[in-house]
Amino acid sequence: MARKLTITVDEDVYEGLRAKVGPRRISRFLNDLAKPLVTEDALLAGYRAMAADGVREDEATGWADALIGDATRDG
Secondary structure (H helix, E strand, O other), rough: OOOOOOOOOHHHHHHHHHHHOOOOOOOHHHHHHHHHOOOOHHHHHHHHHEEEEEEEEHHHHHHHHHHHHHHHHOO
C-alpha cells in the first residue's frame, strides 16, 4: 500500500532531482533509494540471495583468500 508523504528539500536538491530523475519520477526514485536502508526484510533478502549463489560465493572466497596472502607477505 502506498502512502502519501510531504517532505521539504533544499531548492538545489529539488532542481537536481527534477533534472536527473525527472519531475514525475522523484517519488519512485526516493522510495527505491530509501527502501533498502529502512526495511530490514529487503537487506536480509539480499544477503540470502547472495549466500545462495554458490558461484559468487566461491569467487568471493577466492578473492578474500588472495587478499589475505597479499597482506601476509613480507616486503
